[in-house]
Amino acid sequence: xxxxxxxxxxxxxxxxxxxxxxxxxxxxxxxxxxxxxxxxxxxxxxxxxxxxxxxxxxxxxxxxxxxxxxxxxxxxxxxxxxxxxxxxxxxxxxxxxxxxxxxxxxxxxxxxxxxxxxxxxxxxxxxxxxxxxxxxxxxxxxxxxxxxxxxxxxxxxxxxxxxxxxxxxxxxxxxxxxxxxxxxxxxxxxxxxxxxxxxxxxxxxxxxxxxxxxxxxxxxxxxxxxxxxxxxxxxxxxxxxxxxxxxxxxxxxxxxxxxxxxxxxxxxxxxxxxxxxxxxxxxxxxxxxxxxxxxxxxxxxxxxxxxxxxxxxxxxxxxxxxxxxxxxxxxxxxxxxxxxxxxxxxxxxxxxxxxxxxxxxxxxxxxxxxxxxxxxxxxxxxxxxxxxxxxxxxxxxxxxxxxxxxxxxxxxxxxxxxxxxxxxxxxxxxxxxxxxxxxxxxxxxxxxxxxxxxxxxxxxxxxxxxxxxxxxxxxxxxxxxxxxxxxx
Amino acid sequence: xxxxxxxxxxxxxxxxxxxxxxxxxxxxxxxxxxxxxxxxxxxxxxxxxxxxxxxxxxxxxxxxxxxxxxxxxxxxxxxxxxxxxxxxxxxxxxxxxxxxxxxxxxxxxxxxxxxxxxxxxxxxxxxxxxxxxxxxxxxxxxxxxxxxxxxxxxxxxxxxxxxxxxxxxxxxxxxxxxxxxxxxxxxxxxxxxxxxxxxxxxxxxxxxxxxxxxxxxxxxxxxxxxxxxxxxxxxxxxxxxxxxxxxxxxxxxxxxxxxxxxxxxxxxxxxxxxxxxxxxxxxxxxxxxxxxxxxxxxxxxxxxxxxxxxxxxxxxxxxxxxxxxxxxxxxxxxxxxxxxxxxxxxxxxxxxxxxxxxxxxxxxxxxxxxxxxxxxxxxxxxxxxxx
Numbered sequence: 001x002x003x004x005x006x007x008x009x010x011x012x013x014x015x016x017x018x019x020x021x022x023x024x025x026x027x028x029x030x031x032x033x034x035x036x037x038x039x040x041x042x043x044x045x046x047x048x049x050x051x052x053x054x055x056x057x058x059x060x061x062x063x064x065x066x067x068x069x070x071x072x073x074x075x076x077x078x079x080x081x082x083x084x085x086x087x088x089x090x091x092x093x094x095x096x097x098x099x100x101x102x103x104x105x106x107x108x109x110x111x112x113x114x115x116x117x118x119x120x121x122x123x124x125x126x127x128x129x130x131x132x133x134x135x136x137x138x139x140x141x142x143x144x145x146x147x148x149x150x151x152x153x154x155x156x157x158x159x160x161x162x163x164x165x166x167x168x169x170x171x172x173x174x175x176x177x178x179x180x181x182x183x184x185x186x187x188x189x190x191x192x193x194x195x196x197x198x199x200x201x202x203x204x205x206x207x208x209x210x211x212x213x214x215x216x217x218x219x220x221x222x223x224x225x226x227x228x229x230x231x232x233x234x235x236x237x238x239x240x241x242x243x244x245x246x247x248x249x250x251x252x253x254x255x256x257x258x259x260x261x262x263x264x265x266x267x268x269x270x271x272x273x274x275x276x277x278x279x280x281x282x283x284x285x286x287x288x289x290x291x292x293x294x295x296x297x298x299x300x301x302x303x304x305x306x307x308x309x310x311x312x313x314x315x316x317x318x319x320x321x322x323x324x325x326x327x328x329x330x331x332x333x334x335x336x337x338x339x340x341x342x343x344x345x346x347x348x349x350x351x352x353x354x355x356x357x358x359x360x361x362x363x364x365x366x367x368x369x370x371x372x373x374x375x376x377x378x379x380x381x382x383x384x385x386x387x388x389x390x391x392x393x394x395x396x397x398x399x400x401x402x403x404x405x406x407x408x409x410x411x412x413x414x415x416x417x418x419x420x421x422x423x424x425x426x427x428x429x430x431x432x433x434x435x436x437x438x439x440x441x442x443x444x445x446x447x448x449x450x451x452x453x454x455x456x457x458x459x460x461x462x463x464x465x466x467x468x469x470x471x472x473x474x475x476x477x478x479x480x481x482x483x484x485x486x487x488x
Numbered sequence: 489x490x491x492x493x494x495x496x497x498x499x500x501x502x503x504x505x506x507x508x509x510x511x512x513x514x515x516x517x518x519x520x521x522x523x524x525x526x527x528x529x530x531x532x533x534x535x536x537x538x539x540x541x542x543x544x545x546x547x548x549x550x551x552x553x554x555x556x557x558x559x560x561x562x563x564x565x566x567x568x569x570x571x572x573x574x575x576x577x578x579x580x581x582x583x584x585x586x587x588x589x590x591x592x593x594x595x596x597x598x599x600x601x602x603x604x605x606x607x608x609x610x611x612x613x614x615x616x617x618x619x620x621x622x623x624x625x626x627x628x629x630x631x632x633x634x635x636x637x638x639x640x641x642x643x644x645x646x647x648x649x650x651x652x653x654x655x656x657x658x659x660x661x662x663x664x665x666x667x668x669x670x671x672x673x674x675x676x677x678x679x680x681x682x683x684x685x686x687x688x689x690x691x692x693x694x695x696x697x698x699x700x701x702x703x704x705x706x707x708x709x710x711x712x713x714x715x716x717x718x719x720x721x722x723x724x725x726x727x728x729x730x731x732x733x734x735x736x737x738x739x740x741x742x743x744x745x746x747x748x749x750x751x752x753x754x755x756x757x758x759x760x761x762x763x764x765x766x767x768x769x770x771x772x773x774x775x776x777x778x779x780x781x782x783x784x785x786x787x788x789x790x791x792x793x794x795x796x797x798x799x800x801x802x803x804x805x806x807x808x809x810x811x812x813x814x815x816x817x818x819x820x821x822x823x824x825x826x827x828x829x830x831x832x833x834x835x836x837x838x839x840x841x842x843x844x845x846x847x848x849x850x851x852x853x854x855x856x857x858x859x860x861x862x863x864x865x866x867x868x869x870x871x872x873x874x875x
Contacts, residue, residue, distance in 0.1 A: 041654040079744070488552065
């Protein structure tokens with residue numbers, strides 16, 4: 001039984017985008033030599049790209065000890081004649097596998113890929129780099145389970161499945177792998193783009209190997225100074241901005257004049273007892289139970305706050321739930337039923353050791369004091385982390401990063417997990433940076449063509465302070481869905 | 489050897505004397521790169537850019553969100569058309585009718601009939617029509633997906649089969665568009681550039697009675713033919729080299745990455761192309777000399793030989809049309825070269841066996857033509873144009 005992983009997942013994190021699922025299908029080969037690189041096909045990409053593997057020590061202080069295989073891919077530049085410095089993409093989570101995001105990056109980073117190779121490395125513990133995944137052969141019923149039923153035994157069962165020395169699956173070693181791939185591919189310097197947790201990885205990269213980096217893009221920042229795990233205040237802020245936007249939009253305000261009260265009423269109702277109804281299974285069409293608890297409601301709503309594509313649905317989902325129609329919520333859960341390609345083992349291994357110990361009881365209490373989910377985002381950590389095997393993190397890890405590398409910091413004002421204040425935190429200590437806040441973006445600014453345009457201009461000019469940001473002003477706020485049959 | 493050298497110098501002098509004819513000979517090499525650049529630019533613009541489209545909307549007020557969606561995709565109301573484009577859009581006259589019960593039917597979840605009226609056969613309208621259809625389809629689909637989602641249906645059900653396309657072309661392949669044009673132009677260049685010189689040095693010299701003088705000299709006819717062929721071929725080779733060099737330069741001015749493509753020829757590819765094309769240049773001039781010596785007059789030579797240049801234009805097209813090519817097509821002159829060039833452009837490794845055999849057959853045919861011609865020139869029939 002692995003059922004609770006799914007719901008635990010819904011409670012997490014800094015994922016790159018909540019709408020992605022991918023699974024690559026290239027061939028795994030035996031590794032006699034250190035580096036392999038060959039043409040291959042990745043799911044969702046029509047043209048051939050290059051796939052490779054690199055053997056690295058599991059523990060860098062024991063170079064002759066156990067080795068693990070790091071999987072990576074290179075999306076070749078369309079026009080390679082100018083020999084421009086490649087861009088390495090650092091994925092979010094922690095726990096997302098970069099190579100599995102290849103199709104998404106192939107299309108959204110098209111402008112950059114015109115003249116720059118894009119390097120994707122599966123962080124150790126994800127994808128095909130010694131994945132820390134739990135047995136997921138049985139698909140659970142996402143409609144019946146609720147996060148409140150989570151049992152510690154499942155965490156213990158999962159930990160028991162892992163092989164290798166868990167203490168080596170940390171952020172610093174991940175960066176050592178990334179840099180080993182850079183060296184193996186023969187690049188003196190690279191540009192890096194980190195999104196979400198990828199920004200944390202990028203900051204660690206800046207501290208460990210500043211000379212290997214030509215430029216850095218931090219999109220939706222998870223600074224060293226702000227521990228990952230307390231999303232109560234930030235998601236409440238994001239939710240309130242959504243309520244404001246709805247109120248200011250005439251059609252939304254007409255359709256949902258008392259949205260805030262509707263939300264409170266639903267929460268009060270679910271706090272008393274979870275809703276338990278029979279529904280047609282969204283995918284199978286058979287009768288099934290649907291249980292909706294407070295935590296399930298909140299965590300699924302929070303997931304919609306990440307993206308400008310799903311935010312427009314939130315008022316309708318709340319209002320319909322208020323009216324006793326839970327089908328819109330069922331539809332949302334169906335959308336993410338297949339999981340989000342998150343390697344939860346790595347997620348917990350990193351967060352429980354590198355961030356969770358830094359969150360004090362006062363910080364948890366302060367974060368829980370909000371009008372959206374209260375302490376809801378904490379429960380996953382509070383339950384799983386005490387059970388998770390520990391490793392020691394050096395004090396250096398928590399030092400603010402001061403590397404003098406051209407750095408572009410991007411934040412979306414509507415972001416529920418990495419608010420603009422996070423970006424300010426990193427901007428304080430980096431000597432050559434510029435922080436751009438996009439008013440009508442949520443998590444990941446570079447998910448829009450405009451955001452990519454700015455990133456592209458930056459890695460061309462390396463001058464973060466003189467970029468053309470004008471297109472961000474043209475981004476529109478949410479066009480809310482005001483009726484079950486669509487907008488007018 | 490001295491005799492051959494003297495003959496060749498004589499031929500080259502004659503060729504270079506007429507500057508205008510020389511310009512015509514080299515024009516192919518100069519014009520093809522410009523043509524390639526202009527055509528590619530226009531095609532890219534058509535594929536990638538979304539120039540504004542002006543549509544006559546009726547009932548726009550009934551579906552403001554749809555009109556907004558159109559506007560985002562640069563499909564605008566006819567009232568906004570700038571003065572200088574007004575005539576063109578009036579001619580195209582693309583109309584979209586939105587019914588006044590649009591809102592009512594939308595909320596009721598009933599199908600809404602929006603009318604698109606235009607002359608579907610008109611070429612200038614085809615791209616605008618395609619774009620209007622695309623926007624309506626996308627808009628409609630997005631609403632459909634959301635309707636199902638809020639009814640608790642898994643929207644992935646709408647995609648039972650997802651076709652994953654895997655293109656086996658190498659990532660380093662050159663833009664098909666550019667390489668196709670360049671391939672044809674190179675073949676044409678090999679055939680056309682030496683043409684006027686070949687005719688002039690054969691049928692032309694005969695009319696000017698130079699040929700008679702030449703044949704009276706104590707030199708073998710073989711040397712005469714070789715000198716004439718070398719001269720005309722040299723001009724075609726020059727033209728091809730110019731074409732290759734200028735194309736690699738001119739393609740730099742086109743942003744092919746917009747269509748996900750690129751074009752670059754490295755020294756190796758250029759060498760391989762020349763290796764392929766130089767024998768073909770000789771073959772072409774040998775063929776032209778042969779036919780223009782056959783002709784009774786300069787004028788007749790011109791028309792006969794002009795027919796020959798249809799070959800390089802037709803053969804590649806014919807090959808493109810045949811999907812299952814018999815193997816011997818690889819070995820024939822023109823078709824063999826044409827197919828090998830395609831491989832070079834795609835960045836595939838050159839099939840040296842095929843290259844060697846095509847070249848060998850081309851050279852053999854050239855030698856046969858030269859020998860036959862040398863033999864013919866021994867008879868006074870040729871001089872008297874009595875063939």
